[in-house]
Amino acid sequence: MSTPAPIVLIDVVADNIARMQAFAHEHGRQLTPHVKTHKNVHIGKMQLEAGAGGLTAGNLSEAEIFAAAGCADIFLAYPLWAVGTKATRLKRLLQNTRLSVGAESTAAIDRLAEAAGEFTGLLGIVVEIDCGAERSGVPPEEAGRLAAYARDRGLVPLGVFTYPGHGGAVGKPEGAAEDQALALRHAVASLADHGVEAHKxxxxSTPTAQLSTDPVITEIRPGEYVFNDCDNLRIGDCEASDIGLFVASTVVSDQGHEHVILDAGTKALAREGDPDRGYGRVPSCEGRLSRLNEYHGFLRLPDHGVRPGVGQRVAIVPNHVCPIVNSFEELIIANSHGELIDRWPVDARGQLN
Ligand SMILES: Cc1ncc(COP(=O)(O)O)c(C=O)c1O
Structure with missing residues (x-):
């Protein structure tokens, strides 16, 4: 195996999937995992076979790839602007997949209705609301107006969704989960005021998934939970034994500094982190990636710890796992006993539109 390379511990992944599914089942929620974390059809199928009700995609390409692999129910949780080839592709996808799409403006709803054409009555619309992340999404009290607008355009208003992205820091998930529940309750009431029932x-988010116990919530869409990462470890959302993806890397230089150089830089790990949090960790030597160049990772070592030598391989736990798969063509599938099992393609790699 050449390095850098993403090693997936498939038994850990299966346990992570089973645990989240058990939570969803216990609380009567549908689990609709976000596929952007793995972009891999095998893992998507593992999630569906474990009981997921459908999959969440971040863009049309992901939706197309997972639909072609047999996923019958896809939620494109993104404010899609459906013009040009995207409009054509959306219409094609609608004809063989139960599809719902996020929307947060009347203009985008107009584009979606035009794109769907004679299949308008098949396209589910889920209004995106903002619960504090200040990304996309309307204030909750505006959700009903948009849902009614979608209905008037012949689309199918299914409900509302939100992403509590402000919950990804130490001490934040609980507050973000409360913001999320409150905002969703207001949004559901707003839909009711406009005569629209919220089915979805x-x-x-992974940090708030198991805090999403408010009865108004019907569905959770975590993505990272399949692999987990340093960010999840830091906020106490997982244990070290729940890490399902490592980046194998080789020490390529040791010039006696407080760091050695690894062959994994931003091209492999993306620029996920900052000098305070670091960019990933190597548990075997208690090292921390303190800096990244494109092909060089600066592995800072503790004063009296083990110093991996040139040529030695180490396993990096990424800071944020989601961008990792996009750097590689395939995942090396292994298990936690160190056995190599298979190689799986990153099916939706580089598909950015
Ligand atoms: C709209 C949406 N839903 C769900 C998720 C999954 O959250 P996480 O990556 O924390 O599991 C994301 C992540 O970015 C997202 O943007």
Whole structure:
């Protein structure tokens, strides 16, 4: 195996999937995992076979690839602007997949209705609301107006969704989960004021998934939970034994500094982190990636710890796992006993539109 390379511990992944599914089942929620974390059809199928009700995609390409692999129910949780080839592709996808799409403006709803054409009555619309992340999404009290607008355009208003992206820091998930529940309750009331019943009330993110117990919520959409990462470890959202993806890397230089140089830089790990949090960790030597160049990772070592030598391989736990798969063509599938099992393609790699 050449390095850098993403090693997936498939038994850990299966346990992570089973645990989240058990939570969803216990609380009567549909689990609709976000596929952007793995972009891999095998893992998507593992999630569906474990009981996921459908998959969440971040763009049309992901939706197309997972639909072609047999996923019958896809939620494109993104404010899609459906013009040009995207309009054509959306219409094609609608003809063989139960598809719902996020929307947060009347202009985008107009584009979606035009794109769907004679299949308008098949396209589910889920209004995106903002619960504090200040990304996309309207204030909750505006959700009903948009849902009614979608209905008037012949689309099918299914409900509302939100992404509590402000919950990804130490001490933040609980507050973000409360913001999320409150915002979703207001949004559902707003839909009711406009005569629209909310069938889908969808909550997001791995850090808040198991805090999404408010009865208004019908669905959770975590993505990272399949692999987990340093960020999840830091906020106490997982244990070290729940890490399902490592980046194998080789020490390529040791010039006696307080760091050695690894062959994994931003091209492999993306620029996820900052000098305070670091960019990933190597548990075997208690090292921390303190800096990244494109092909060089600066592995800072503790004063009296083990110093991996040139040529030695180490396993990096990425800071944020989601961008990792996009750097590689395939995942090396292994298990936690160190056995190599297979190689799986990153099916939706580089598909950015
Ligand atoms: C709209 C949406 N839903 C769900 C998720 C999954 O959240 P996480 O990556 O924390 O599991 C994301 C992540 O970015 C997202 O943007």
């Amino acid at each position: 009330v969808s909550a997001g």
